[in-house]
Amino acid sequence: MAQLDLDRTDYRILREIQANGRISMVELSRRVNLTKTPCAERVKRLEKEGVIKGYFAALExxxxxxxxxxxxxxxxxxxxxxxxxxxxxxxxxxxxxxxxxxxxxxxxxxxxxxxxxxxxxxxxxxxxxxxxxxxxxxxxxxxxxxxxxxxxxxxxxxx
Known part of the structure; x- marks a missing residue:
């Protein structure tokens, strides 16, 4: 995978999603200081580019x-x-x-x-x-x- 040009907001999104994969888009948007639509577009781009590879539950x-x-x-x-x-x-x-x-x-x-x-x-x-x-x-x-x-x-x- 080629190195992607991720900015500070992308990293903030990734940190939040990594901490809680079930976070709502509304809450994620609030935490990274974006409105819902641009935040959702960034998440979709990160998924499409393979940066976000999936979501899972951590099991015992x-x-x-x-x-x-x-x-x-x-x-x-x-x-x-x-x-x-x-x-x-x-x-x-x-x-x-x-x-x-x-x-x-x-x-x-x-x-x-x-x-x-x-x-x-x-x-x-x-x-x-x-x-x-x-x-x-x-x-x-x-x-x-x-x-x-x-x-x-x-x-x-x-x-």
Whole structure:
């Protein structure tokens, strides 16, 4: 995505929406000191340009049987462009994989995986993760405590 020319008002809108995705347009307009129509137009532009990618509810993971977290380091047997694309496409189909990041260093990917418990993870590892395209080896690290897990992005003040 190309760098967009966002102004101070855009950043104020983004901060408010990030803090409360259900904020009404009337309240958002008031908080960013715009009238409703220009504010709504800015929000639509930010959505169209892909700056605002969507809206969601923050859920309590344990309440929906997703309280167990592991980090999985994945090493692939091959890292050609086609093989990476195949792995990436397959990972996107696994709902328990909350994030997948390509890494530089001693392994190729880091996965954040959420399941109900260790037994559920063990089944997922054996039946799904280890069978993803081109997986050569995995290393699993069980998360004992989540100290910080933000989805809110820090944004600099802009002119």
């Amino acid at each position: 993971p344990a309440a929906v049987d997703a309280g167990h977290i592991v980090i999985v380091q994945v090493q692939l047997s091959s890292t050609t462009a086609a093989d990476l694309d195949e792995f990436n496409s397959a990972v996107r189909q696994v709902p328990e994989i909350q994030s997948c990041m390509m890494m530089a260093g001693g392994f190729d990917y880091s996965l954040k995986v959420r399941t109900r418990d260790i037994a559920s993870y063990r089944e997922l590892l054996g039946n799904v993760i280890s069978r993803l395209p081109h997986v050569l080896q995995t290393h699993t690290y069980v998360v004992m405590e989540v100290v910080k897990d933000e989805v809110v992005l820090s944004m600099p003040d802009r002119p």
